[in-house]
Amino acid sequence: MVKRLMVLVLALCLAVAFFGCEGEQGPEGPAGPQGEAGPMGDQGPQGEDGKDVPEYTYGGNSERCVGCHESAVEGWMHTHHAEAYEDLVAEGNETNLYCVKCHVTGFDAEVAYGDTEVTTPGPDMHGFDDYWPPETAEDSMRVEMLAGVGCESCHGPMGTTIYDHQPMVSYETHYNDGHPTTVCAKCHSQAGDDGTTEMEEWELSGHNALKDREGNEVMTIEEWREEHFTEGSCGACHSSEGFIARWDPDYAGWEPHERNLIGCVTCHDPHEANNIHHLRSVDDMTVNYDAEVVADEGTMTGYGSGQICAQCHQGRRDTDNVVGQIENGYAHFGPHHSNQGDMFLGIGSYEIEGYEYEREAVHQNLERGCVDCHMTMRGHGDPAGWKGGHDFYPALEACQGCHSGTDTFDVGGGQTEIEELMEQLITAIGVNADDLGDGDITTPEQRMAGYAYAFVHDDGSHGAHNPVYARSLLENAIDFISTYNAARDAGEIANK
Numbered sequence: 322m323v324k325r326l327m328v329l330v331l332a333l334c335l336a337v338a339f340f341g342c343e344g345e346q347g348p349e350g351p352a353g354p355q356g357e358a359g360p361m362g363d364q365g366p367q368g369e370d371g372k373d374v375p376e377y378t379y380g381g382n383s384e385r386c387v388g389c390h391e392s393a394v395e396g397w398m399h400t401h402h403a404e405a406y407e408d409l410v411a412e413g414n415e416t417n418l419y420c421v422k423c424h425v426t427g428f429d430a431e432v433a434y435g436d437t438e439v440t441t442p443g444p445d446m447h448g449f450d451d452y453w454p455p456e457t458a459e460d461s462m463r464v465e466m467l468a469g470v471g472c473e474s475c476h477g478p479m480g481t482t483i484y485d486h487q488p489m490v491s492y493e494t495h496y497n498d499g500h501p502t503t504v505c506a507k508c509h510s511q512a513g514d515d516g517t518t519e520m521e522e523w524e525l526s527g528h529n530a531l532k533d534r535e536g537n538e539v540m541t542i543e544e545w546r547e548e549h550f551t552e553g554s555c556g557a558c559h560s561s562e563g564f565i566a567r568w569d570p571d572y573a574g575w576e577p578h579e580r581n582l583i584g585c586v587t588c589h590d591p592h593e594a595n596n597i598h599h600l601r602s603v604d605d606m607t608v609n610y611d612a613e614v615v616a617d618e619g620t621m622t623g624y625g626s627g628q629i630c631a632q633c634h635q636g637r638r639d640t641d642n643v644v645g646q647i648e649n650g651y652a653h654f655g656p657h658h659s660n661q662g663d664m665f666l667g668i669g670s671y672e673i674e675g676y677e678y679e680r681e682a683v684h685q686n687l688e689r690g691c692v693d694c695h696m697t698m699r700g701h702g703d704p705a706g707w708k709g710g711h712d713f714y715p716a717l718e719a720c721q722g723c724h725s726g727t728d729t730f731d732v733g734g735g736q737t738e739i740e741e742l743m744e745q746l747i748t749a750i751g752v753n754a755d756d757l758g759d760g761d762i763t764t765p766e767q768r769m770a771g772y773a774y775a776f777v778h779d780d781g782s783h784g785a786h787n788p789v790y791a792r793s794l795l796e797n798a799i800d801f802i803s804t805y806n807a808a809r810d811a812g813e814i815a816n817k
């Protein structure tokens with residue numbers, strides 16, 4: 322009973338403070354009592370009708386969770402979600418229910434732009450809209466507690482089942498129990514002038530393995546789970562849960578029971594704001610293949626939000642593996658398909674002894690590396706319209722600041738030049754590209770030169786990531802294999 326009174330008094334104080342004064346409410350949501358949550362009776366007034374609908378808890382945002390999930394609550398408090406309502410208040414938009422609906426918890430009514438009253442109520446679930454406009458002290462208290470994007474915005478209403486609670490949890494947030502709905506999409510769906518939302522952009526991205534770039538279905542989630550390298554070491558980059566377990570210390574040692582696509586919460590952590598845009602990890606990436614000459618240069622660091630891309634998009638192969646490939650051949654010849662981080666840094670390919678390799682390219686000076694070219698964003702209110710950059714493909718407008726007026730990625734014919742060099746190299750090696758790793762077909766010398774081909778090919782940017790290193794790799798390999806061939810043809814080396 323004492324506890325209940327404390328909750329009520331605290332809540333009342335907050336409600337008065339909040340509605341009594343203009344503007345600033347501190348960044349922290351209602352703190353709530355520490356320790357065990359009180360028994361159900363302590364939740365304050367329940368719906369009298371006893372309808373069988375899920376209800377938002379009394380103390381909605383976090384108060385009902387903090388006793389048992391303290392760290393989640395504390396982390397969430399520093400996210401923009403916790404401040405979502407205050408940001409409307411700061412702009413004087415807190416009575417525009419069209420805005421409010423996405424900036425609070427449990428708003429399920431239909432509203433049009435400019436509405437200040439709920440015209441088409443949703444089910445009475447004790448969400449924000451059920452108490453708007455606040456008339457009684459009870460209303461004010463409820464509204465205050467449900468202001469901002471709280472726990473139950475994503476985990477669903479838990480009012481009557483808190484001790485036996487069955488929160489909605491989704492590590493992937495796109496396919497929820499097989500339904501193409503997501504906890505993020507219902508709010509992160511404001512279309513910009515070009516008609517796209519973060520969610521729609523993601524749909525067409527390479528991270529949605531279920532669809533191609535045109536939006537055609539290519540497989541089902543079940544097929545993906547079976548075929549798409551989601552388990553074991555592969556899962557750390559090929560599944561949401563694998564990545565979270567690998568990079569988020571809160572999940573160290575976690576054995577997930579299901580695997581999902583790389584989606585919103587793979588990259589963003591709703592319970593922590595340690596990194597910019599609440600990214601889950603922006604740790605350094607170190608290239609595995611550690612050529613001795615450049616041991617110090619093989620770490621990608623300091624690129625801010627761009628770091629997260631390189632945690633998956635890197636070549637993977639270690640020195641023993643690469644040396645083994647050259648000596649004996651290998652079915653998966655070359656780096657892993659994802660060597661973009663290595664290429665960007667200008668390191669990580671097999672390098673032929675006696676040759677100089679150029680590594681430094683101006684693109685390395687981009688502040689956020691990958692993100693600067695691949696996630697061009699334009700904010701709300703930008704005359705060119707909103708763009709969230711979540712299809713993860715490079716955009717021409719990212720190049721135009723430096724390569725003024727370019728209407729192609731093939732700036733100055735740079736990509737064409739790289740493709741021509743690749744063609745020259747494979748011709749000089751004298752085998753099909755697919756056969757490069759076959760130990761019965763190729764010699765170690767062919768593989769020494771061929772690794773450069775595989776490395777530039779798998780990077781997929783046709784040199785755009787690091788035109789300098791790509792050119793250097795190919796030119797050196799062409800020189801090496803041509804010199805070797807000439808010597809062999811002149812009889813200086815035994816012909817195999």
Ligand code: HEC
Binds near residue numbers: 378385390486488
């Ligand atoms: C009385 C303590 C208690 C309260 C209060 C409580 N929880 Fe929980 N919650 C638990 C326990 C215990 C688990 C299970 C933990 C585990 O499996 O490791 C859990 C699990 C969860 C999970 C994970 C479920 C899953 O399937 O993996 C979520 C999400 C969650 N709680 C959210 C909330 C939210 C949001 C609130 C507040 C509205 C809340 N909880 C209030 C005790 C509580």
Ligand code: HEC
Binds near residue numbers: 409423701
């Ligand atoms: C469909 C849901 C939705 C509606 C409707 C909506 N917002 Fe938002 N708002 C969001 C989301 C999601 C974000 C965060 C993502 C982002 O930055 O675009 C956001 C961010 C914001 C921000 C902080 C970021 C920034 O751009 O400065 C402000 C302020 C804001 N909205 C105000 C408003 C106002 C004012 C309205 C009404 C005219 C409104 N919102 C309507 C979902 C919505």
Ligand code: HEC
Binds near residue numbers: 490
């Ligand atoms: C913006 C949506 C969102 C908000 C807000 C949110 N969560 Fe979560 N929560 C998720 C998602 C998605 C997951 C699963 C992936 C993950 O861990 O990020 C999750 C996972 C959890 C888990 C762990 C489940 C497990 O055992 O793996 C707990 C506990 C939890 N949330 C509690 C809370 C609490 C308490 C709050 C409020 C302070 C909260 N969440 C706010 C979306 C959210």
Ligand code: HEC
Binds near residue numbers: 554555
């Ligand atoms: C360090 C992160 C990482 C690990 C670990 C990893 N991959 Fe990948 N893999 C990627 C990335 C990123 C791509 C996409 C590269 C691209 O499209 O340019 C990819 C692409 C692929 C592709 C080609 C594209 C496709 O989807 O068909 C295959 C096949 C593949 N990986 C298999 C595996 C297998 C098998 C394992 C485990 C032995 C594995 N990967 C481990 C990051 C990784």
Ligand code: HEC
Binds near residue numbers: 506523586711
């Ligand atoms: C592969 C990783 C990745 C995935 C998946 C991802 N994001 Fe992001 N997101 C990022 C990065 C990186 C940034 C920061 C870009 C920058 O620095 O400007 C970002 C920025 C944002 C922002 C802030 C900028 C803005 O758009 O207003 C929001 C909001 C956001 N993401 C929401 C989402 C949602 C919703 C989804 C799921 C549809 C999602 N993200 C999926 C990596 C990801």
Ligand code: HEC
Binds near residue numbers: 405591597
């Ligand atoms: C109830 C609506 C709602 C839901 C559900 C929701 N968001 Fe948000 N989100 C917002 C609003 C509103 C903001 C802007 C808050 C502000 O700054 O005022 C925001 C901000 C963000 C930001 C910070 C962007 C920045 O500028 O750094 C990220 C990241 C984000 N959301 C990701 C997610 C992810 C991931 C999910 C799903 C797990 C999700 N959100 C679910 C409404 C929502």
Ligand code: HEC
Binds near residue numbers: 526634
């Ligand atoms: C969790 C690991 C992971 C992260 C983080 C990640 N990616 Fe990916 N990415 C992948 C995988 C795996 C694929 C291939 C998916 C498939 O085919 O199944 C991929 C595919 C892509 C593709 C499509 C490639 C193609 O061949 O069409 C692009 C572009 C891309 N990612 C860019 C990015 C960017 C930019 C970032 C950072 C904002 C990023 N990725 C972050 C794992 C990741």
Ligand code: HEC
Binds near residue numbers: 694783
């Ligand atoms: C200078 C701008 C720029 C930077 C920086 C950049 N990219 Fe790219 N990226 C491109 C261009 C251009 C392409 C090729 C697009 C085309 O030709 O269609 C590309 C292609 C890709 C592809 C697709 C490959 C394929 O097979 O289709 C992936 C994946 C990728 N980049 C990931 C990354 C990652 C990860 C980083 C950071 C380590 C990065 N990019 C940095 C511009 C850039």
Ligand code: HEC
Binds near residue numbers: 683687720722730732
């Ligand atoms: C910060 C400025 C900057 C941005 C942004 C930028 N580049 Fe570059 N890029 C350069 C400079 C300077 C060079 C020449 C020097 C070098 O290669 O390092 C170059 C070289 C190139 C080359 C090789 C051309 C040649 O003649 O060798 C290609 C191809 C290229 N960039 C493509 C792109 C693409 C595609 C984008 C956008 C996705 C982009 N760049 C964004 C500055 C930039």
